[in-house]
Amino acid sequence: MISLHSVSKTFGDHTRSVAALDDVSLDVARGEIFGVVGQSGAGKSTLIRTVNLLERPDAGAVVVDGVDLTSIGSGQLRLARQKIGMIFQHFNLLSSRTVRGNVELALEVTGAERRERRRRADEILDLVGLTDKAEAYPGQLSGGQKQRVGIARALAAEPTVLLSDEATSALDPETTRSILELVRTINQQLGLTVLLITHEMDVVKTICDSAALLESGRIVEHGPLVELISRPGSRLAADLFPLGAVPPHAGNTVIDITFSGGSADRPVIAQLARTHGLDVSILGAVIETIGGSQAGRTRLELPGSAAANAAAIADLRSQGLLVEVAA
Structure with missing residues (x-):
């Protein structure tokens, strides 16, 4: 539904320039919720604004629902943008208009008649409560x-794509949860493709199907969450399930085990201790619901060196678990 092909964007001039996006390629499947995460200055806002060409890239192509927005004229682009809704961090509402008036504004741009504007506004206001x-x-x-x-307002013109620019970062945790639930409901009921940017991993864990990590204008990792969780060395997985720094281990072996799907329900640690006669210490654990199923990471300390625990580690890996030796 959304494809970015080798997109680059630089701000500044020949004396001083900053590469906000550097050869970014990304695909968002129809109907999924895709999150782009990264620190401030990573290029997240520039990336999402290139999707509807609020920022025109210096190079590359932006394709939305089969249309290359970077190759069409201004008139066609205005029509294409009507199918791309966008929600902002600071709301951007007109204080002089009522709630209904703010929603109808999006329809005035499309030339909809007054009666149709009111009908659609009331319909959407009912959807969002x-x-x-x-x-x-x-x-x-x-x-x-x-x-x-x-x-x-973003949904008024019946878009096929919804862009979210840090839409929950100005809200308290409880309100954030309710807004994320609403976005997921809209995604399911209307079949919308949602691309959101955020610096909050809780947002990704709560509603995203896939995610990408953006650093200094480059995509350094991306994929479906269920795949990222089981990818060795995944930085996104580590951020989704933070275990902190490895504590002093006095010559013992510290391992991180990643659980996903059915493995999260098995008594893996108890079986490990019983089968191999080990005194296992649990140093940390994070369990979350990702994509409707339990997933997480657990940090264990095993007595002795990694070589002495090779059989136990091999046993865990034979069960389909991702096991990484942390120390």
Whole structure:
């Protein structure tokens, strides 16, 4: 549904320039929720703004629903953008318009008639749970309600793609959860493809199907979450399930075990201790629900060297578990 092919974007001039995006290629499948994560300055906002060409790339192609946006004229681009909704971190609502008026604004741009604008606005406000706030003004709303108006406005023109630019970073944790639940519901009910950027790994864990890590304008890792979890050395997996620094281990072996799918339900540690006669110490554990199933990482300390524990480690790996020797 969304494909970026060797996209680059540089800001500045010949005396000083910054590469916001450096040869970025990315594919987002139809109907999935794809998260792009990275620190401030990584190029996340530039990336998402290239999808609807609010930022035109210096090189590369941006294809949305089969249309190469970088190769069409301004008139065709305006029509294509109507199928790409966008929600923002700071809502961007017009304070002089009611909630309904803000939603209808997106339809005024398309030339929809007044009666159709009102019908569609009321329909979408019902979807986002704001029917009773239709005549209220933004100043009378909470942060979460303002973001729901922003989502409703983005959905008004019945887009096929929804872009989210740090949409929950200004919200408290409880409100963030409710907005993420709403985005997932919209994704499922309307079949929308969602591309979101965030620096919060909890957002990725909560609703994303796939993710990419962006650093200094480059994609350094990407893929479906269920694959990333089982990928040796995955930095995204380590960020999803942080275990912290490896503690002093006094010559013993420290291993990190990644569980996913059915392996999360098995008594792996108890079997390891019983089968190999080991006194196993649990140094840390993180378990989450990813893609509807349990997954996580556990850090164990085994007595003795890695060579002495080779049989135990091989046994774990033979069960389909990802085992990495941390120390």
